Amino acid sequence: KQEVTQIPAALSVPEGENLVLNCSFTDSAIYNLQWFRQDPGKGLTSLLLIQSSQREQTSGRLNASLDKSSGRSTLYIAASQPGDSATYLCAVYGDYTGANSKLTFGKGITLSVRP
Amino acid sequence: GAVVSQHPSRVICKSGTSVKIECRSLDFQATTMFWYRQFPKKSLMLMATSNEGSKATYEQGVEKDKFLINHASLTLSTLTVTSAHPEDSSFYICSARGSGISYEQYFGPGTRLTVT
Numbered sequence: 001k002q003e004v005t006q007i008p009a010a011l012s013v014p015e016g017e018n019l020v021l022n023c024s025f026t027d028s029a030i031y032n033l034q035w036f037r038q039d040p041g042k043g044l045t046s047l048l049l050i051q052s053s054q055r056e057q058t059s060g061r062l063n064a065s066l067d068k069s070s071g072r073s074t075l076y077i078a079a080s081q082p083g084d085s086a087t088y089l090c091a092v093y094g095d096y097t098g099a100n101s102k103l104t105f106g107k108g109i110t111l112s113v114r115p
Numbered sequence: 116g117a118v119v120s121q122h123p124s125r126v127i128c129k130s131g132t133s134v135k136i137e138c139r140s141l142d143f144q145a146t147t148m149f150w151y152r153q154f155p156k157k158s159l160m161l162m163a164t165s166n167e168g169s170k171a172t173y174e175q176g177v178e179k180d181k182f183l184i185n186h187a188s189l190t191l192s193t194l195t196v197t198s199a200h201p202e203d204s205s206f207y208i209c210s211a212r213g214s215g216i217s218y219e220q221y222f223g224p225g226t227r228l229t230v231t
Contacts, residue, residue, distance in 0.1 A: 031218060032218060034220070041206075041225070041227070043119075043225040044159075044208065046219065046222070089159075102149075102161060103149075103159075103161070106158060107158040
């Protein structure tokens with residue numbers, strides 16, 4: 001059974017700092033990996049999706065990398081801003097056989113960026 | 116990106132009543148929709164997966180008679196919580212996926228259900 005771990009559960013950094021959020025998963029046979037952002041009381045916003053054949057994806061100040069063989073992904077946030085404060089969730093598709101592929105989520109990292 | 120809406124965003128109901136939550140894909144056809152439940156400070160728990168026109172596939176431990184899911188069209192899925200109890204109070208989130216090869220899922224804004 002796929003398990004996704006995100007450590008630490010919470011992180012507080014000063015504004016402007018570059019930071020790395022880590023995600024690990026137990027079964028390397030994944031189809032893709034997604035990073036999401038969730039604000040309190042809100043749904044999920046997809047940040048980046050990395051296919052299993054890819055090593056990284058970039059969007060603005062965000063860069064996500066994937067090392068499938070070691071079961072790890074990182075989300076790099078450059079020059080953090082108070083508006084980046086949210087919970088960041090990592091999720092993997094563990095079944096690539098078709099229509100009922102499922103996302104397995106980590107518990108998320110709650111990030112607080114101090115002005 | 117693709118947009119998924121949910122209605123209502125918040126609902127309060129009395130114990131024993133039923134509540135329906137709608138999930139719509141606004142600008143794409145969702146061949147598959149998913150319903151999740153999220154407890155405070157916990158990760159999302161997949162409740163069921165539904166393909167348009169087919170019966171939903173429920174995850175282990177989820178009561179299919181209590182959580183009725185209908186996916187009658189490519190843009191609409193509904194979750195009905197029947198005979199709601201206070202322990203059903205939670206944040207329910209739907210997501211939708213099109214037929215593209217990326218299998219990217221798009222999430223709705225969630226519905227906060229409170230059962231009194």
